[in-house]
Amino acid sequence: MSSKRSKEGYLILDHRASQGVPDEVMVKEGLPPGAGRGVFESATYTCSHCEYVVVLNPNRTREREYCRGCDSYICDGCGEQKKLGKPCKTYAQIIDETMNAAAKQSDLIIIP
């Protein structure tokens, strides 16, 4: 049985041998202050709708966008689309549909 955490990726920023990145740059990218110093490790997840990779900010208090259709966390952008009524469609489904369409097209026999 899979869990939500089994879908998590991993990000490491290692600045032990470096002066690091100022907080204003990291915060602008949605990471917590201090993420650019020393070693920063965090889980990530890939939005199942658009494949945007979200780095989990441990300081986030807002609810994360979740799609019941595909039982996955999705990015904030796709979450907004979902609230506007866009149906669940995963990126994997789009690839499947494109591949099927291509396969059907190649099966066509043209009779002169």
Next chain:
Amino acid sequence: MAKVSSQFSSVPMTLTTIGSAAATGGFMALLGVASSVAKISEIYMGGEAGTSSQVASMVFARVTTLAGTPAVGNATTIFTDITSVAPTLAATPGFTAATTGPTSASGSQILHLSYNAYGGIVRWVSSPDQQITMYGAGAYTVGTQGTGGSMNLIQVGGTASTMSGHILYEVM
């Protein structure tokens, strides 16, 4: 299913504005192959700035306007398993130069990986079933949830920096 590593060595990155074509060099891109699916599972970068602190804001994005004729440049693409077959057409080859650079429009970014290229390293690994998918040889159209076969690692901010790294992926 072949696992492939596209490595780039000591690439002097060029600052690129999102939505504009990259220069003819100074990026790391993966070239899509027609009817081929590849799943990216790891991106690694190590900074090689020589003398002073250099913040490098990096973006990994889908390509919305394909590059011109690509040149391998400082990239090397190898199968991670021992094989006698060179990964040319079978895999999605990496390249660091082209007659015109690829463009990644706003909204096609997948991952932001900022770090300090003066001694910093950054590594992202996906979970086994949450990789970034590439399909086909076409360009990606933002907003259509369409498919896109080419990917681009570019520097969008900070001081233009030299770096090495790799992108691991599996060709399905």
